[in-house]
Amino acid sequence: MKTEDKADDIIKTVLEAGSISSGLDLGAGDCKYSMYLSKRGAKMDAVDLKDRPQSIDGYKDINYTKSDVRSFDLSDKQYDIILLRSVLHYLTPNDAEELLKKIKGHINKDGFVYIFTMTPPLESDRFLYAPETITKILSPFTLTKKEELRTPEEGQSDRIHYSWRLLYRNP
């Protein structure tokens, strides 16, 4: 299966709820999710610190910007979905809170915010954003789907690594 054909249950839930015509992929990486949604009719804005990935050559509906998510200008843009997958924990609590508050104003009614977050490695300088913290900041958005995965931490049998897939909806 090609990379752009892979997605997870959260994205499938989103697409089952209705069509997605616009999306913003913050910390897009190789743009796997942007490609998946673009192939299903969405116009995507993808943002990452890295250079534009070659994998999106030929995707005319993916508009890639090399930028820090904290300074990306949202101006009057509105989206059906904003993705923050595996990127929140790179930001300080203040920056993460500011970004989450900012994106709330750029989601269409009934639109989605999809967040993937996890416990960071012990020795890393990354941050932990538990679902409860995110839910509070994103209020009044409603948490409509939550998947929690617990696995033993690599090389640390006494520590559990948590990851969460969280889907919020603008009521």
Ligand SMILES: C[S@@+](CC[C@H](N)C(=O)[O-])C[C@H]1O[C@@H](n2cnc3c(N)ncnc32)[C@H](O)[C@@H]1O
């Ligand atoms: C683990 S990857 C996740 C990629 C993609 N979201 C996914 O789920 O497949 C994290 C990405 O976040 C990007 N990133 C980290 N901090 C960032 C920032 N402040 N602004 C923009 N991108 C950032 C990294 O460059 C990296 O591509």
